[in-house]
Amino acid sequence: xxxxxxxxxxxxxxxxxxxxxxxxxxxxxxxxxxxxxxxxxxxxxxxxxxxxxxxxxxxxxxxxxxxxxxxxxxxxxxxxxxxxxxxxxxxxxxxxxxxxxxxxxxxxxxxxxxxxxxxxxxxxxxxxxxxxxxxxxxxxxxxxxxxxxxxxxxxxxxxxxxxxxxxxxxxxxxxxxxxxxxxxxxxxxxxxxxxxxxxxxxxxxxxxxxxxxxxxxxxxxxxxxxxxxxxxxxxxxxxxxxxxxxxxxxxxxxxxxxxxxxxxxxxxxxxxxxxxxxxxxxxxxxxxxxxxxxxxxxxxxxxxxxxxxxxxxxxxxxxxxxxxxxxxxxxxxxxxxxxxxxxxxxxxxxxxxxxxxxxxxxxxxxxxxxxxxxxxxxxxxxxxxxxxxxxxxxxxxxxxxxxxxxxxxxxxxxxxxxxxxxxxxxxxxxxxxxxxxxxxxxxxxxxxxxxxxxxxxxxxxxxxxxxxxxxxxxxxxxxxxxxxxxxxxxxxxxxxxxxxxxxxxxxxxxxxxxxxxxxxxxxxxxxxxxxxxxxxxxxxxxxxxxxxxxxxxxxxxxxxxxxxxxxxxxxxxxxxxxxxxxxxxxxxxxxxxxxxxxxxxxxxxxxxxxxxxxxxxxxxxxxxxxx
Numbered sequence: 001x002x003x004x005x006x007x008x009x010x011x012x013x014x015x016x017x018x019x020x021x022x023x024x025x026x027x028x029x030x031x032x033x034x035x036x037x038x039x040x041x042x043x044x045x046x047x048x049x050x051x052x053x054x055x056x057x058x059x060x061x062x063x064x065x066x067x068x069x070x071x072x073x074x075x076x077x078x079x080x081x082x083x084x085x086x087x088x089x090x091x092x093x094x095x096x097x098x099x100x101x102x103x104x105x106x107x108x109x110x111x112x113x114x115x116x117x118x119x120x121x122x123x124x125x126x127x128x129x130x131x132x133x134x135x136x137x138x139x140x141x142x143x144x145x146x147x148x149x150x151x152x153x154x155x156x157x158x159x160x161x162x163x164x165x166x167x168x169x170x171x172x173x174x175x176x177x178x179x180x181x182x183x184x185x186x187x188x189x190x191x192x193x194x195x196x197x198x199x200x201x202x203x204x205x206x207x208x209x210x211x212x213x214x215x216x217x218x219x220x221x222x223x224x225x226x227x228x229x230x231x232x233x234x235x236x237x238x239x240x241x242x243x244x245x246x247x248x249x250x251x252x253x254x255x256x257x258x259x260x261x262x263x264x265x266x267x268x269x270x271x272x273x274x275x276x277x278x279x280x281x282x283x284x285x286x287x288x289x290x291x292x293x294x295x296x297x298x299x300x301x302x303x304x305x306x307x308x309x310x311x312x313x314x315x316x317x318x319x320x321x322x323x324x325x326x327x328x329x330x331x332x333x334x335x336x337x338x339x340x341x342x343x344x345x346x347x348x349x350x351x352x353x354x355x356x357x358x359x360x361x362x363x364x365x366x367x368x369x370x371x372x373x374x375x376x377x378x379x380x381x382x383x384x385x386x387x388x389x390x391x392x393x394x395x396x397x398x399x400x401x402x403x404x405x406x407x408x409x410x411x412x413x414x415x416x417x418x419x420x421x422x423x424x425x426x427x428x429x430x431x432x433x434x435x436x437x438x439x440x441x442x443x444x445x446x447x448x449x450x451x452x453x454x455x456x457x458x459x460x461x462x463x464x465x466x467x468x469x470x471x472x473x474x475x476x477x478x479x480x481x482x483x484x485x486x487x488x489x490x491x492x493x494x495x496x497x498x499x500x501x502x503x504x505x506x507x508x509x510x511x512x513x514x515x516x517x518x519x520x521x522x523x524x525x526x527x528x529x530x531x532x533x534x535x536x537x538x539x540x541x542x543x544x545x546x547x548x549x550x551x552x553x554x555x556x557x558x559x560x561x562x563x564x565x566x567x568x569x570x571x572x573x574x575x576x577x578x579x580x581x582x583x584x585x586x587x588x589x590x591x592x593x594x595x596x597x598x599x600x601x602x603x604x605x606x607x608x609x610x611x612x613x614x615x616x617x618x619x620x621x622x623x624x625x626x627x
Contacts, residue, residue: 003340004053004071006348008101008359009108012132017369019357022298025137025153025291026395033130036163038137041111042176042287047183054106056180060289062099062338064281064508066189067322073338075322082322083281084338087506088470088526089319090312091330092246092261093300094350096293098339101359103290104136117166135361138294141220141267142227143387144394151220152271156288157213177287179211195276201286204273211275219270219494219502226501229533230263232388233461235303237604241310244303248318249467249527254588254627255607257465258531260303262503264296265530269476269504270494274571278476280508298363301356305366305380312350318526378599385598390536391443444594450542452550458593458605460550462534464563465627466503469582470526473567473575478502479583481532482564483541490574493566501532504570527582534559534587552589552610559587559613577619586621587613 012020028035050057053071062070064083069075075082086095115131118124145151155161161175174181179200187196198205204212204219238244243256247265250256272278276286283289314331322337324330335347356362365383368376386392444457453459464481484498494502505528538555541547547554565585567575577583591605609627614620621627 003343003345004102005343006098006102006339006341007105008361009104009135010360011108013360014369017357018367019360019362020133020135021364021367022135022294022361023137023364024143025139025155028137029155031130033126034134037111037114037127037131037134039161039163039173039176040114040165041107041134043173044110044114045107046176046180046287050183054102057182057285059103059106060180060284061189063284063289064279065192066186068189070338071340076320076324082320084322085280086321086324086330087261087280087319088246088248088528089330090242090245090315091334091336091350093296094312094353095336097297097300097353097356097359098336098348100136100290100294100297102339104359104361107136108134114166118168119166120168123164123168136294137291138298138363139288139291140295140298140387141292142224142231144228144392145224146394146397149397150217151224152213152217156291157217177291180285180287182285190282192279192281195279195282198276201277201282202275203271203277203286203288205275215494216271216273219273222495222499223266223270223501225536226532227263227266228388228392229390229536230258230501230531231299232384233531233533234258234260234263234299235306235384235388236601238303239307239310241307242313242315244307245312247528247530249529251626253607254463254465254586254609255590257463257467257529259529260296260299262528262530264292265506266502266504267292268506269478269570270502272476272570273494278504278506278570280506297356298365301363301366302380302384304354305368305376306384311354381599381601384601389443390446390539446539447594450539451548452539452542453594456593457596458591460535460552460555460589461592461604462538462550462555462587462589464500464532464534464565465586465588466530466532467527467582467584467586468505468580470505470528471507472505472581472583473569474507476504476506476570477575477580478504478568478570479530479585480566480568481534481585482566483534483537483559483562486564490566490568491572493568493572500534500537503530503532505530525582552608555589556610556612559610563587563613565619580619583619584621584625585614585617585619586611586625586627 028038046056048055052058058070062083063085067082086092111131111134115127116124118127139153141151156177158175159178160172162170162172164170181200185199190196198209202209202211204215206212234244238256244260247259247262268277268283271288272283276282277289312332314329316327316329320326332351333349336349336353337347339348340346341348341352356366365380371379447453447459466479480493480502481500482496482498483500486493486496486498493499538547538550547558565577567577567580569575587610588607589610590607593603595602611621611623615622
């Protein structure tokens with residue numbers, strides 16, 4: 001049989017082992033030529049006949065609906081009626097790597113063709129040079145943003161965009177990052193309501209089936225600190241791939257409740273909120289899916305650089321997919337179907353996908369060429385501290401980004417990315433600038449000035465841990481965590497000033513879909529976990545003189561009175577905590593010692609559970625409950 005071989009994009013490799021970089025979407029905007037090609041390429045990809053293997057529709061459909069074979073990879077005997085994607089699985093990060101690679105490969109091919117079609121020789125030369133550097137961008141939803149700028153990039157929420165066509169004309173087109181329009185919408189392939197009636201992808205839809213990106217951004221703004229702190233905790237203390245990779249509940253001491261999959265789920269919920277991104281089967285049709293998952297892959301690559309000796313371990317599959325039966329062995333050599341690695345029909349595996357450079361790309365933080373292993377590790381640690389610690393600083397604001405009245409106007413005023421320029425506006429000598437600012441002491445000084453550290457330089461980090469049955473409500477839902485009084489109206493909860501953070505349990509509806517994986521999960525009572533960092537909010541309480549310290553003697557009675565949690569569906573419908581099966585909210589703390597120099601991470605101690613805060617409250621962890 002003839003199959004499509006997934007290679008990623010191999011053009012652009014340097015003799016020193018360098019590969020082109022995937023850039024943050026707002027950094028890509030600084031290069032108007034590259035951005036122009038990206039927009040034109042994505043627009044053309046979305047217009048490819050939906051029956052074609054490398055159409056946007058078919059590539060998106062790999063993830064969930066329409067449950068049909070892709071590249072001749074049929075279902076396993078026990079895996080019919082699912083998408084191929086692996087969730088609640090240690091293969092979650094690695095399966096999505098070749099998935100992004102085939103999308104990048106298809107888009108790159110189209111962009112090369114577009115560049116060659118420019119009729120003016122000068123434009124053709126300029127765009128051909130830009131096209132050779134193209135790699136798909138990511139959206140960093142956890143980074144600090146300049147004052148007054150949205151977390152949701154404006155280029156994603158604008159309905160139209162201005163481009164320079166291959167004829168050299170400047171014109172305005174429908175923005176392919178805003179939505180995907182089905183052509184046609186086939187309810188027999190996408191049968192679940194309301195998606196069977198929506199001709200384009202939507203985010204936080206209103207009653208008139210219009211996206212409300214402004215509300216999406218408000219939710220993201222209200223959760224950004226939680227996303228940042230959660231990511232920093234994963235990078236600095238989760239040293240086993242099993243803990244880092246997926247959301248399946250692993251009973252223990254509460255130290256591994258979070259995961260990159262759990263944080264990933266929350267972004268799906270916040271951007272979907274009743275729209276396509278909030279349901280597994282339909283999420284990949286929204287163009288923001290690819291920006292989001294590229295960010296998740298970047299987080300995995302950064303984690304790999306920090307903890308290179310831990311990788312995929314072998315476990316039984318908790319759930320099934322289109323090609324994986326429940327109970328099958330999943331390990332580093334398991335096939336990542338349906339992604340063929342050669343023309344003979346072999347599949348990529350996690351071991352084969354371990355290095356991003358195999359697929360022809362790196363991220364700004366994972367540039368390792370020209371560096372010793374220790375220099376590389378130190379650089380990555382310093383960059384994580386700069387981007388995601390409490391001392392994180394936003395990148396330089398976009399200048400000349402051209403967003404005027406919601407329309408991108410690529411005037412050419414943007415500064416192209418230089419050969420050795422860091423994508424956050426700083427220069428580096430080896431692909432990554434060694435951070436000179438003493439951010440480590442910035443965090444330590446803050447804690448010391450507030451009297452939050454002891455004589456050994458230790459302080460306590462606090463977390464609200466969430467455990468719940470994956471299909472507790474048979475659809476995706478939020479658990480919202482508050483410290484302080486909040487408006488009783490459920491619609492307001494995502495926007496509440498007293499909200500610490502929201503977590504989304506991201507699922508399909510096993511009752512209305514044909515998803516056998518979902519039904520298996522429901523039958524097995526699969527439980528999933530997440531963690532909401534509380535410490536930044538508690539530090540604010542200290543600054544406001546509501547707390548005197550982060551000690552249990554102070555925090556426990558304060559949280560007994562002020563910690564609250566509520567549940568809503570993604571359409572803001574309130575669900576009583578008592579009616580959310582197996583929901584358990586617990587509070588844990590851990591002693592953390594700040595490092596005394598750069599290039600070193602904090603030292604994390606043992607976790608302690610504080611049942612007194614939640615015992616006797618609806619869905620609160622009490623005495624005798626498993627952690």
